[in-house]
Amino acid sequence: MQIDFHHAVTYVLARLAGFEHTKADVVAYAAQYVDDATNEGLIHFTNGAMYKRTGSAHKMLDYKNFADLANRQVWIPFHFLPGNGGLPAGENPAGGFIEKLICKPNSHVAREMVEDCIRDKGSPYALQRLGITMHVYADTWAHQGFAGVAHKVNDISRLDDIDNPGGALSARVKDYFGDLFDAEASRLAGDILPLGHGAALSYPDRPYLKWHYQDYKEILVERDNTSIFMDACDNLCRAMQRYLAGNADAAVPGLQSGDRNKIEYLFRNIRDEDGEKRHKRWLEYIANGYFSFAPTNIAYIEKGRGSWKHAALGTEKSVDAESDRFEYKDAFLKDNWKLFHDALQAHRFYVLHRLLPQYGICAA
Numbered sequence: 001m002q003i004d005f006h007h008a009v010t011y012v013l014a015r016l017a018g019f020e021h022t023k024a025d026v027v028a029y030a031a032q033y034v035d036d037a038t039n040e041g042l043i044h045f046t047n048g049a050m051y052k053r054t055g056s057a058h059k060m061l062d063y064k065n066f067a068d069l070a071n072r073q074v075w076i077p078f079h080f081l082p083g084n085g086g087l088p089a090g091e092n093p094a095g096g097f098i099e100k101l102i103c104k105p106n107s108h109v110a111r112e113m114v115e116d117c118i119r120d121k122g123s124p125y126a127l128q129r130l131g132i133t134m135h136v137y138a139d140t141w142a143h144q145g146f147a148g149v150a151h152k153v154n155d156i157s158r159l160d161d162i163d164n165p166g167g168a169l170s171a172r173v174k175d176y177f178g179d180l181f182d183a184e185a186s187r188l189a190g191d192i193l194p195l196g197h198g199a200a201l202s203y204p205d206r207p208y209l210k211w212h213y214q215d216y217k218e219i220l221v222e223r224d225n226t227s228i229f230m231d232a233c234d235n236l237c238r239a240m241q242r243y244l245a246g247n248a249d250a251a252v253p254g255l256q257s258g259d260r261n262k263i264e265y266l267f268r269n270i271r272d273e274d275g276e277k278r279h280k281r282w283l284e285y286i287a288n289g290y291f292s293f294a295p296t297n298i299a300y301i302e303k304g305r306g307s308w309k310h311a312a313l314g315t316e317k318s319v320d321a322e323s324d325r326f327e328y329k330d331a332f333l334k335d336n337w338k339l340f341h342d343a344l345q346a347h348r349f350y351v352l353h354r355l356l357p358q359y360g361i362c363a364a
Contacts, residue, residue: 001142002205002275005229007032007300008282009263010134013233015293016259017240023127025298027240029308030131030340031138034078036302037344039320043313045328054344056132072149072364076101077351078344080148081136083107084359092360100361101147103140105228106235109359110140114239115248116350128336129343130243134236136347141232142204145221155216156200162210162222205275207267226267233263259292312337 011028019027033056040055056078076082083104085093093099104110117133120126146154203211207229212222234254241252255263270281279300289295301307304316312335313326332338352364 001138001229002202002278003032003035003300004270004275004278004282005138005142005205005207006035006135008279008286008298009233010131010138010236011298012259012263012282012286012291013134013237013255014240015296016255016291017237018244019240021296026127026336027131027134028298029300029336030128030343031135032300033302033308033340034132034135034344037340041322043320044325046325047328049328051332051338051341053341054348056344056348073348073352075148076356076363077348078132078136079139080143080146081107081110081113081140081351082147082356082359082361082363083140083144084109084361089358097361098147098149098151098153100359101149101151101363102153103143103146103148105141105144105231106137107140109355110137112355112358113137113351114242116355117347118239118243118246118248120346121243121246123346124334125339125343125346128340129347130240132340132343132347134239137239138232138236141228142225144228145215146200146204153216156213157218158212158214158220159200159203160212161203162212202273202275206273207278208269208271226264229267230260230264234260256292262290308335308337308340311335 007028010031011024014024014027015021035057037054037056038058040053043051043053045051056074058074080101080103082101084091084100084107085102086104086107087093088108114133114137117129120129123129200213203209203213204223204225207225209225210223211225212220215221238252238254241254242248242250245252266282266285270278272278272281283298285291287295287297299306301310303309303318310316312332315324315326317324356363
């Protein structure tokens with residue numbers, strides 16, 4: 001999923017779940033920042049204090065360093081949560097260990113992840129962790145069928161848009177590959193980009209798209225992203241309602257029909273390929289009072305002035321040098337940026353060292 005879902009839709013779902021604006025804004029920012037927190041390592045302050053931040057993403061179009069792209073501590077806990085074949089702890093899918101790593105929507109693994117986030121509601125970084133959890137939870141729907149490792153299970157072929165076969169994106173891929181492009185072009189892409197859904201390009205992330213592909217077992221898979229995303233929306237809303245109740249097992253209503261229909265309408269009718277453009281449209285609908293909560297102006301600034309990072313460190317740089325030194329402020333310990341990185345560390349440790357081992361998964 002892209003910024004339109006992780007930021008704007010997550011904000012909408014948080015409001016519909018019962019969060020007031022300020023808290024929903026934190027949850028939604030954190031959900032999107034998972035895709036943008038690309039720096040890691042020590043932060044040095046001029047007074048001698050230090051803080052170790054955690055990276056949760058690598059820019060997917062930066063293929064210069066494949067070792068980074070294959071970093072299991074990034075892709076598995078934050079983007080391609082292993083699904084254990086959809087089976088509960090103690091059971092194993094057929095096909096060996098790799099089958100355990102393939103992402104499954106709303107898996108037992110994913111639901112346990114949400115439950116632990118709810119149990120951690122009293123932590124200083126609780127809202128930031130909720131946003132991170134909602135990002136990972138949502139991606140179990142979009143990234144289903146793919147694994148966050150470089151492996152042939154991610155190889156696909158015969159990728160195409162059902163409503164617009166051989167359409168604009170396919171044409172651009174053909175322009176790039178020249179005479180090599182044919183119905184098997186996505187298999188070539190899979191050989192070059194065997195991690196996650198690299199071979200599927202942005203098809204899994206666009207809410208309006210109906211598409212199909214042939215998986216590594218040569219089984220034809222058809223996907224209606226709108227239906228998939230709507231199921232994700234209802235489950236995210238329920239998860240956040242349970243968070244507010246402080247009870248992972250609480251009976252909650254989920255999305256109500258009026259707002260549900262409005263979300264589905266936007267998914268099907270905002271059809272820009274560019275996620276940033278779709279995001280802008282969503283923000284306009286939120287500001288104009290399209291949903292059942294009051295009209296609200298929200299924004300997301302990744303880096304630079306107005307961003308969480310700028311508020312915490314006073315820097316407008318996108319990438320920091322090891323020699324950089326930052327002025328320490330007492331407020332740093334409570335800044336959203338610092339709490340977000342605390343939450344990243346808590347989430348990653350839980351997923352890799354407590355959750356996945358229950359399913360017989362040692363992944364990083």
